[in-house]
Amino acid sequence: MDEVDRRKLTSNRSYLVKNIYKTMNVVDKLMEDRIITDGMKQDIEAERTNDDRNRRLLDIIPRRGPQAFEAFLNALVNTDNDFAAEQLSPGAGSIYKVSMTSSEKGMVSPEEEKPQNQHSEIILPKKWPTEQDCVTDFIVKKCSHSEERKWQSDYYYKMRSKPRGRVLMFNNFVAVAHRVKEDGSWKEKLQMREGTEKDEQSLRRLFEQLHFDVEVKKDRKVEQMRSDIAEEKAHPFHKDADCFILVFLSHGSTEGIYGTDGNVLTTDEVKSSFNNKNFGSMTNKPKLIFIQACRGDKYDKGANVADNMAKDMSDARKSMSALNLNDPKLENVDEADSKVEKSPSNADMFIANATTQDNVSFRNTKFGSWFIQALVYILRNYACQTDLLDMLTLVNKLVSEGRALDRDRNISVAVSVFESTLRHKLHFFPGLTEVVTHSPQD
CATH class of the missing domain: 3.40.50.1460 (Rossmann fold)
Structure with a gap:
């Protein structure tokens, strides 16, 4: 690896440590390109946190030969870490992007996959909440x-x-x-x-x-x-x-x-x-x-769906060890947050x-x-x-898919609600931005 690329990794190290998502997906891609060995992968995987895995990966990359930097950019882009690749090399996203299915990227399940240039079909989890879906380390999908x-x-x-x-x-x-x-x-x-x-x-x-x-x-x-x-x-x-x-x-x-x-x-x-x-x-x-x-x-007891009540109670009781009702008298399942022109x-x-x-x-x-x-x-x-x-x-x-136990250990449900006086459609357009013209720190 030449000195210029090495300096890019060094000067952006703190950013990369905090912002590379699902490090082991990046490592797998680098293994495919013969940049990372199986032993190196095991060393990275043994680290306790995602930040530590990123640090170990960044220690290894500079020692892996003249093709390592480009392979690293390619791996970042094609594991939905475009933002990290762009931090190292502006324009990398368009240079290294290849057509991959979402399941190949390890980002979403195959049933959530969308055909190229079309909106993804909306398929929701059958249970809520679940550890698989409630994650803090995620990437917001960008607009096409x-x-x-x-x-x-x-x-x-x-x-x-x-x-x-x-x-x-x-x-x-x-x-x-x-x-x-x-x-x-x-x-x-x-x-x-x-x-x-x-x-x-x-x-x-x-x-x-x-x-x-x-x-x-x-x-x-x-x-x-x-x-x-x-x-x-x-x-x-x-x-x-x-x-x-x-x-x-x-x-x-x-x-x-x-x-x-x-x-x-x-x-x-x-x-x-x-x-x-x-x-x-x-x-x-x-x-x-x-x-x-x-x-x-x-507590909303919900409409009685007799065939499902016994199963719902069983599922709720199985999850008791991880859940907790925030009530002065009882602590057991999911917590109630009571109390000019x-x-x-x-x-x-x-x-x-x-x-x-x-x-x-x-x-x-x-x-x-x-x-x-x-x-x-x-x-x-x-x-x-x-x-x-x-x-x-x-x-x-x-x-509305959630289930919890009330104080009497009966199944309870909930549904969120919203009201709107918006006069236009509101679309967040993630990934589409104009030139920065202002900052909250200004």
Whole structure:
């Protein structure tokens, strides 16, 4: 390997360590090209984390001869690590790309595969959530060039800049205090929202690949959330942004979202804060709100499908070791997050909730919440080909496939819900961007 290529690997090492996806797929490709030996593959595979495997691979590549750098670029491009190849050599994506099926790339199952130059058939998992589908290390599928006509169309909201806009995310892990009776006396305890860190990681990776800047605020009281919201609205970046996204990961009630102090930030206040009248820099632009929180303490027993009830109960009990109901009285299955030109003021808004009014939502302590993980799964696979409203209908479908046990150990279900005053279609157009003209840090 010549010195120029060696320097490219060295200067980009930190980026490559964090951003090469599914390292062993890259290694397999390099073995096919006789760059990596079986012994080297075993050494890489023995590393504990994906970052460590990337480090070991980057230690090996410079020692593998004059063809190693080009073979490495080829392997990156053809395992859907185009972004890493482009970091090393701009234009590598178009030079090294070959026609491969999705199953050959090891990215999706054969039934999800799409014919060349056509939209993929939408096939959803039969169960939800599952460890196989709720992953944080994923690549958002990019738009094909056939989507560029829509990208320029007035029927779609403008989504062209890089970054598109900002995501403000509230993640309350240490949640509201509650009283429990132990040994004849009442004691204060904190409910921890196990699994919410998985949601945060998945959402950050999703939105960054959809060309958004993401900021996370953790463990906030209601007054702190109000202050954060006021500061966000005053951010000069929004004047040139295409879109704004707000996310809440917390416990909730019939009125709204709990802060860590046990007070409630009402959903009505949140919606009002970000409407066209009160968020002037984003007037006529899409404002999206996603709320992972309960909206009451009721459990939806669902419509009785007699033939399936016994199997559902069996499946739910089998998964008990990994799951946990976040309830002061019981901890066992999936956790409930209880507790100048005029424009219409409330136009251009989209609000999605993890569950319907008065009902609990569910969060798996290992896989993440049903709703957020479904949102991430659908957007990472289908934002390249369809719009927001169609995708959230698919999210509703996935969430409804979940099964949990309530306090009485009966099967409970849930379904997410959304409302929209959007006036155009909203397509994220992943992979399609104009020249960077602004930055949240400016």
